[in-house]
Amino acid sequence: MSRAEQIALYWDFENIHASLCTLRYGPHWYRDKMNRHSRQPALVDINSIMEFINSVGEVNINKAYGNWSFFFGYSFDLQNHAVDLVQMFPRGSHGKNGADIRMAIDAIEDITLNPHISTVVVIGGDSDYVALAQKVRQRGKRIIGIGVRETTNQYWMKSCNQFKYYSSLLVKSSSISSLEKEGYETGDLEDAKKLLIKALGRIAAETGETKIVKAAIKPMLIRLDPAFDESNYGFSTFKSFLESCQDVISIHNGEHDHHISLKSPEDLARLETNARKLHPYELILQKQHVHLPDPTLLTTGIRETFALFVEHGEISGYPLFREKLDERLKAKGIEATAKDLNNIQQVLFRTFCFKLNYERQTLSIQPDVASADMLWVRAVSYLVKRITDNLEEPPDYEAMSELLFGDTENAGHLRDIHDNELWKRNSRE
Structure with a gap:
């Protein structure tokens, strides 16, 4: 039996809370000092996040950074999961609390002093964590990021071994039934199909097999795009996601698992040809999953x-x-x-x-x-x-x-x- 992942978990609590305030109340609400320096509404579903974390492995370190003078509405759920609350007092006229710097220092110190830690999880969407991700991976550890899709920095997301959108965790935990209904962005299924074609093409090139075991596909999808999760597209299971892609793939019964193949081997070549025809500025947007109308x-x-x-x-x-x-x-x-x-x-x-x-x-x-x-x-x-x-x-x-x-x-x-x-x-x- 393989040993469970040993996890060090760090929450930039104000970051994820502010991101959800932006979604619910608009981009200027949390910037207003009157709103920011008052008791905060409890928007972060801590239980859904911890449900995912506990499915990854055992939590050894669990620290959350923020100005707890205003976040006491979260106290029950945080205490219920034994979160160590690190008080960060605002500094400067803009009220920035320096959580990102403190978190990065603590994370590197913790994995140095506790070599059994195998995975670092950072909850927050700032580009400031790119350097932390690089240092964690240099030490042979995995890093998983969690952030709000609509506000997360793309470079921070790409620097992780795996990245989970907050909304996808809500779907997985059944906290919500529909991303769009609850005000979250739904991923473009055509983007997912293109990624799936690339993943199948890459595995086929490595193995020489045209029929790929289903269990091998999702790890490749995550290698190509750390933020991939079928929940981003409204699917609760990987199986249901694959079933929705049967215009580009075929699903075959196998002895122990399903096997997946491209319906047409030319799909990958055609996809790459079409990508080369796009304007460079459109390619920039598409890499950020932004699609333009006519x-x-x-x-x-x-x-x-x-x-x-x-x-x-x-x-x-x-x-x-x-x-x-x-x-x-x-x-x-x-x-x-x-x-x-x-x-x-x-x-x-x-x-x-x-x-x-x-x-x-x-x-x-x-x-x-x-x-x-x-x-x-x-x-x-x-x-x-x-x-x-x-x-x-x-x-x-x-x-x-x-x-x-x-x-x-x-x-x-x-x-x-x-x-x-x-x-x-x-x-x-």
Whole structure:
């Protein structure tokens, strides 16, 4: 019998709590000192997180860092799981408590003094933990990250051996039945199918077998994408995920386990060929799981979204939102595919412009979005930032405008948006 993983667990508690506040109340709520320096609502499902941790192995060290003056609403669940609460008093005018630095120092010290520790788990979404991940892996230990999908830094996620989105843990523990209904982002199943094709191709190349044992597939998926989990796409089991992908794979009965094969061996080559045809800026977005609608639809879709909420105030969930948006576009003689509607919704969702009423299960627009122009700037700013943060050379605004809008007319607007973002970032620093 193999020895269970020996785990050291570290919570950047304010980070994950603030991320969930952003999802529920909007991006500015937690930044407000009046809100931040008061008793905090209990949003983090500690039991669901610990259920996953305990399934990985035995917890030897369990430390949570935060200003516990405001988080005492979590005290029962934290004590129930024997969490060591490390008090972090705010420092400086921005109230940053330095938890990331303290956690990193403690983690390295703990795994040095306790060589039996085999796995480090960090709960938080900051890029500050990339260096910690590198040091942990240099010492031959595994590192698992847990963070809120919508706010987690992509480089921190990729630096882990495995990364779990908080929402996927809720699905696994049956705390929620639907990601979208509860206000979490649902992964694009087409992305998962592409990853599955790559994984099967990689295993086939290594083994020479075209029919792959099911048990070998998920570890390869996680090697290719540390954040892969079928729960990200709304599936509670890996089996149900595979069954949904039968347009690209075939499932065969085996002696001890199912065997999986590509329906067409040419799928992988075709996927790689199509990827090479994408614009470099679109490739940057797709690596972050951001998908664009048809460029002629982006501006119209954003403006019609604002008009839709002005007309209705609240809408009963995301499916009805897509249906109503489709109706408005058709009334203007514009045909949008289901994929286009999903992509418009995804871009807007990433800007935290939607407000979900959890009691009535209705959607509205955040109060700070006062016009269609504001919503457009908010969405486009997000896309510009996602592209420019991953460039080593100066941005080509005309190429960016062509990608986003199908013409070069908005190149000047994109330059202004980027310059404004840089100014805001520098002023904060």
